[in-house]
Amino acid sequence: MSVEYRRVRVSSALSRSGLYDLDYAYNPYAGCAHGCLYCYARAFTRYRDAAEHWGRVVYIKENAPEVLEREVRAARRGVVGVSTITDPYQPVEEGERLTRRGLEVLLGAGFRVSIQTKSDLVLRDLDLLSRYRHLVDVGLTITTMSRGVAELMEPGAPPPEARAAALERLSGEGIETWVFLGPILRGVNDSRESIRAVAEVAQRAGARLYFDYFRMKPGLGRAMGAILARHPQALDTSWAWRSRVAKLVERVCSELGLECHPPRAPSRAGGGDLTRFF
Numbered sequence: 132m133s134v135e136y137r138r139v140r141v142s143s144a145l146s147r148s149g150l151y152d153l154d155y156a157y158n159p160y161a162g163c164a165h166g167c168l169y170c171y172a173r174a175f176t177r178y179r180d181a182a183e184h185w186g187r188v189v190y191i192k193e194n195a196p197e198v199l200e201r202e203v204r205a206a207r208r209g210v211v212g213v214s215t216i217t218d219p220y221q222p223v224e225e226g227e228r229l230t231r232r233g234l235e236v237l238l239g240a241g242f243r244v245s246i247q248t249k250s251d252l253v254l255r256d257l258d259l260l261s262r263y264r265h266l267v268d269v270g271l272t273i274t275t276m277s278r279g280v281a282e283l284m285e286p287g288a289p290p291p292e293a294r295a296a297a298l299e300r301l302s303g304e305g306i307e308t309w310v311f312l313g314p315i316l317r318g319v320n321d322s323r324e325s326i327r328a329v330a331e332v333a334q335r336a337g338a339r340l341y342f343d344y345f346r347m348k349p350g351l352g353r354a355m356g357a358i359l360a361r362h363p364q365a366l367d368t369s370w371a372w373r374s375r376v377a378k379l380v381e382r383v384c385s386e387l388g389l390e391c392h393p394p395r396a397p398s399r400a401g402g403g404d405l406t407r408f409f
């Protein structure tokens with residue numbers, strides 16, 4: 132899938148976060164070339180064409196690190212999510228390095244940083260993350276260990292085994308890590324085998340596991356057409372199903388001796404049912 136990149140200059144780079152356990156967010160890109168079909172970050176992106184053509188239009192906020200540098204001088208220290216509505220290590224980061232430069236600013240200024248990504252490109256910054264390991268945690272989103280299912284749901288993202296290897300490498304460097312298993316979709320990645328395969332990755336790396344169910348947002352039904360064609364029940368997130376999945380995940384974690392965190396209500400500032408994860 133070809134991606135159109137657009138350069139913009141911004142006047143703000145450090146935004147307040149309403150998400151659980153985050154004070155701020157740094158999103159150096161708008162839109163995401165990983166193009167996950169279930170992604171609801173599109174509903175929170177102010178660039179309309181990036182939202183409408185999710186995965187095919189990405190904005191590069193080219194002066195974000197400089198603006199960030201200015202902003203952190205006046206900001207109270209806190210935890211910064213990198214990122215919350217885009218993947219900070221999507222392919223364009225390899226050349227642009229806006230995530231890397233933002234991390235240098237934030238960590239150098241004593242902010243704590245919580246990174247979430249689907250990409251092993253995060254390993255490029257191992258030197259920096261290791262140096263500031265006391266201020267960093269890194270989460271890898273792994274929805275499934277099946278390459279075929281991942282390609283269906285997350286067509287532009289690195290394969291699950293690359294994410295698993297990145298997680299192990301980060302943990303091996305003494306960096307705090309976690310796995311986000313989500314969204315769990317009915318009939319797609321909710322089987323015991325699927326959940327256990329992801330949980331085993333977390334166990335091997337000594338990471339904790341968070342999980343969450345799919346959350347419907349406006350427009351997602353259309354975006355998820357390719358998933359629904361194969362799994363027509365995927366949007367059905369009844370209470371009974373959620374309860375069954377929660378018990379299943381918790382049982383698997385208990386068998387593996389894994390620290391497990393169920394979905395949590397976020398929002399110190401009105402984030403509704405939006406978790407920091409997507």
Ligand code: SF4
Pocket residue numbers: 163164165166167169170171172216217218249285288409
């Ligand atoms: S879920 Fe994350 S990685 Fe996937 S498209 Fe959305 S922001 Fe990108």
